[in-house]
Amino acid sequence: MYIIYNFLVLCVCCLFVLPYFLYRCICEAGFTTRMRQSLGGLRDEEIASVAQKDCIWIHGASVGEIVATSPLVKEIRKAYPDSPILVSAVTVGGYNMAKQIIQEADAIIYFPLDIPFVSESFVKRIQPRIFMPVETELWPNFLRAIRERNIPVMMVNGRISEKSVKTYRYLYGIWDDMLNTVSRFCMQSSIDADYISHLGADPKKIYVTGNTKFDQTYAEVTPEDLENYKKELGIENAYPVIVAGSTHPTEEKVLFDVFNEIIKSYPEARLVIAPRKPGRADEISKLAKQYHWESGFRSKLLEIKGARSKYPVLLIDTIGELGRIYSVGDVVFVGGSLIKHGGHNVLEPAAHAKPILVGPNMQNFKDSYALLSKVGACKMINNSAELTKEVLDIVGNDERRLQMGAASLQVIKENRGAAVRSIEYLQDLLTLTTVDSKVEASYPTNIRNLHDEGGGRLRHGDAVIQYLYQLAHGPNTPFFGWILLGILRMFSYVYEFGVCCKLDFY
Template identity: 50%
Template structure:
């Protein structure tokens, strides 16, 4: 099966050569990204890890980086001499990692999963252990790590319904890959059941909870909040609506709802953050076509004029903190069939949360928050408008929902420590001293 995978992977990368050449010519920073993926590590990293063996933590993109942040912080507290290298797949994940994981000695792009490249990077970094965040399973990476006797464990493990269907299609191959992983720290009972169905041994699986409940990078003090309100031109206006991680097809619905709110509450303001930040200008233009004055965050040179009702957030790494400004939060990817996005970030700020009907990627978190009256589901654009208007006029309900969010967050903290305790067992088993 590996030779089929490698053959298809080579064909895939050959097909991407025109795109790669174009991006090399016109995309800033892409050369360094490709260089690292091809096994050439930055000199600054090599100097930091010279003569030391690192703990390699691999996270794909922004969501996994958010989960990684508390894990790295806890590793550094429990193992002060540990060297941590974090690898990512996407440019947004790379930028986010630099912002919220300053403790890491190195942040690199993950190698193209070709045998000779993977072997080269493993030889350069010489990790004492590899931690895969959520479900980052790369066949050649795992196979070579096993041959080199590098212990691997999965932390904050999660299997979405979509991933489950894909892995089931290649179940025998998946089982072989999972045999290379020694411990599975899964977020929930369902995730544990899924990974066992796919082939993980029952005695290697532990339910540790979700480390995103332990995130602290998005904390905002009262003084910082006031400064942000003034910077974005929100002042002390009410209501402030934050629509985070929206997708094409959702922005129109959000803007239509906001126009109705603006009619009832002339001082209302909207902060809308498209999931793909390169769509910022498109969303701004969409707002203006709907008769709403708007500005992109990336073009702000000073405080936004208080008469600008819409700010489009088209920058990386700010949304988690800016949820603190909202009176009501809508989290996107849920009115369209994307599966939803992280609702723990607004919950950490004690905000009432609205989502659409498609939350299948976060169903357990949604189920928990909704069961505690902290998160409401709306079926369509009209329901979004009606629910927003209801909450705008009901301060007591907003406060109850916000308090319930904080209570859920408090009750579910501790997953990070449970993950690192399992990691300690891995170290003891292999006589590893970080």
Template identity: 45%
Template sequence: MIILYNILVVIVIVLAVIPLYIIRLLREKGFSTRFRQSFGFIPKVTLDPIADKGCIWLHAASVGEIVAASPIVKEMRKQLPKIPILISVITVNGYAMAKQIIPEADSIIFILPDLPFQVRNLISRIKPNIILLVETELWPNFLWNAQSMGIPVLTVNGRLSEKSLSRFLFILHFFPHILTSVTRFCMQSISDAQRIIKVGADPHRVFVTGNTKFDQTYIDTIQSKKEELLLKMGLKTRWPIIIAGSTHKGEEEILFTSFKKIQEYFDRAVLIIAPREITRAEAVANLANNYNLSPILRTTVNKLECNHNVVVLNTIGELGKIYSIGDIVFVGGSLVPKGGHNILEPAVHGKAILVGPYMFNFKDIYDLFSKRGACETAFDCDDLTEKLIAILANDEKRQLIGERALLITRENRGAANKTVQHIKEILHVS
């Protein structure tokens, strides 16, 4: 089966991936690094700090996984200071995010994790002592080669949603070695642990370590930095500041409609909106114009220019800090059936949080927050408008929701440390 799979992978790469990469190479500045490294052309100078030095290799696909990996890397650097750390990513945004928030890494590279031949060659060049796969980055070729070379593999911050269960079972039908190749599954929650056991993982290899996103510190912002951020964005005299993070197509229309009504109550209101796909930023700004709003892209904001009422975020790795200046936060991917996004980033800033009804990708965290009154759910445009106005008009309620959110994040910290303890046990270090 692995041979047939590799044939299919090569066909997909030749017919789809390479043509797409060539187009992006011609259009996107800096894409050449991803293009070369993804196909195995990684400069020796990039691998020298970690190759053949018994490194810890952590693979995270994109931005979300990098955010989850950040506390683990910081904890590894603290507890295992002499062991080199390699991070591999798939996407350009993931690479940029890793560069920005994980300075502790000794090397950061691009890979296509299941490219036949290249994977084994890369593992042979690096010779890691252990491989960490963030969340659900379980690739048949990658795992098969690691297992055949005797390299232990851990999933860290592991999760398996109810929605992805049937898809994962289908994959396991053809590649049962995916489960036996993993030395330990460090899962986010009891539900995630139960699901991975349900699909066939050895219960003795499954551990609940918690969600490392509770431990994130890269978004910590002191008051003086908040004031500086407000000034730089031309928002020093504006109130309230409503932030919509990680929005998808179909949500911006709802948000702009809602924001127009909110302006009738709060004429100095401003909306900061961060589309999940940064490439959509200009399209979102153009859409705002259709609603007779005054949008501006984050990269063109002048601190002396205060006439805009919509700021469209088109930068990487900044949303977590920008949450700190918001008065209320809506987390996207939840008013449309995308499954929602991470509510922990605004929670660690003690912000009042609103989400839509589609939070199935973060069900356990959503249930925890909603049951304790640490976030509210809006079911449509009218409901969103009504709840935004009600919370903004009630300082006490807004503060209480934020305090509950902050308390939950503080109660659930420690996942990164638990994860590192498992790493140390496998590496036989104290």
């Protein structure tokens, strides 16, 4: 199965990934770093602080996973102040976000493409103490390289979507290998725990720890910060301010239709749009012109030192700011939910005590949505008419707006602690898998995972090699060991004689 998988991976890389990378290198400044690192071109100085130093490696794919990673890294630093921490990301957005909000990391890199020799190179050069994928970042060749070196793996903030449940079945034996490589599954909810168990994970390895996004603090905003944001966006006296975060194509059109209705009743209203991909800002600006709205770009407004123009539509074309930008909103719409994408993180606006509106597709964040909707903090709408009605009702009813905001914040406070619980399981796992690194004073032996119930095991071949090495080079070779070494020495002479004869026949 690995042969088929690797053949397909190489075909996809050659036909699609490499041309795409080259295109982005030409069009996007700084993308060459991602291409170089993803293809295995890590420079020594980029990993000098973590390579071969028993680092704790935590990996999140994109911006959302990096947000979940942030509180985990803070807790790891508290629990293991002397251990180097490596953070990796797949996307440019995730990498830049990590640079902004994870100051505790000793090194931040791009994750390798899942090509056998590339993954092997990364793991061999870094040799982490443990690997911690966030959510469901499992890659076959990478985990295979991890497994061969007996490095423990602990999934944190685990989440399995309904789509993933159907997709992973087609990996057959590869999926089983990946699951067997993971020693701990720390899942966000009981639903995710059931999903991973249904997919074949050992129930003894599964734990429900909660969602670490409840613990994020990078987006905290002081009253002074809030005033600065409003000044920088030119919305000091505007009401209502509607913030739409992580929007996708076609959702902006719905938002402009809604905004047209809102502004009839509230001439000072503002619409702040933060597209999921900041590069779409120009596209959305052109759409705004079709609705006769002038739009301001966050990046350009930051360059102005004096008073800002009062743009009715504001576009957030910067990376890593959405979590804080939510604070300026009077009502928040979270995108990816009016289309069949599965929604986005509703906890960031909830942390700012905001009333939240979403579309009907929230499968990827079903648990967060369930918590917020249960207390009336988050309302689901199905179309532009319903969105218009809810926005008008919320901004026109101070009591409801404040109640929804207070309920949002209460949910956040009640569900914090996932990062701390995850680190407790990390400490337990490292206690089980970290043993004395030497059997004899002069003989280093890697026997991680040997004592981890249900975890990986040292391969028989490796165990034999290590045992023989100990006999040959250890200072205290027993009498039986000398006999065994003598027999092996005789076999070596026979082997040497056979090789010489074969060469003579040539």
